[in-house]
Amino acid sequence: MFKIALKECRHVFENLGSVVDVGGVSKLIHQEFPQLKCTVFDQPEIVGNLKGDGNLNFVAGDMFKSIPSADARKMN
Numbered sequence: 001m002f003k004i005a006l007k008e009c010r011h012v013f014e015n016l017g018s019v020v021d022v023g024g025v026s027k028l029i030h031q032e033f034p035q036l037k038c039t040v041f042d043q044p045e046i047v048g049n050l051k052g053d054g055n056l057n058f059v060a061g062d063m064f065k066s067i068p069s070a071d072a073r074k075m076n
């Protein structure tokens with residue numbers, strides 16, 4: 001479903017400089033928009049050992065406590 005939304009709403013993402021993909025373990029936004037600085041924010045047990053590369057980085061945490069800043073935050 002979100003894959004369809006990404007394709008239908010490309011203009012939204014194409015006008016952003018950065019995004020935080022909350023609970024975005026599948027990295028869908030980064031795969032569709034590799035030019036966009038994308039932070040995948042998820043629980044420590046999911047992303048704690050993952051290394052970023054280029055425009056993709058991983059941040060571990062609890063969305064109920066704080067979420068990194070960006071031009072936009074996408075919540076699942």
Ligand SMILES: C[S@@+](CC[C@H](N)C(=O)[O-])C[C@H]1O[C@@H](n2cnc3c(N)ncnc32)[C@H](O)[C@@H]1O
Pocket residue numbers: 002022023024025026027028041042043046061062063064076
């Ligand atoms: C159903 S998955 C979403 C998958 C997403 N649609 C994708 O494929 O990119 C929900 C995600 O939210 C994360 N999550 C759940 N509670 C969270 C919290 N309190 N803080 C951060 N991430 C959380 C889970 O670890 C999981 O990866």
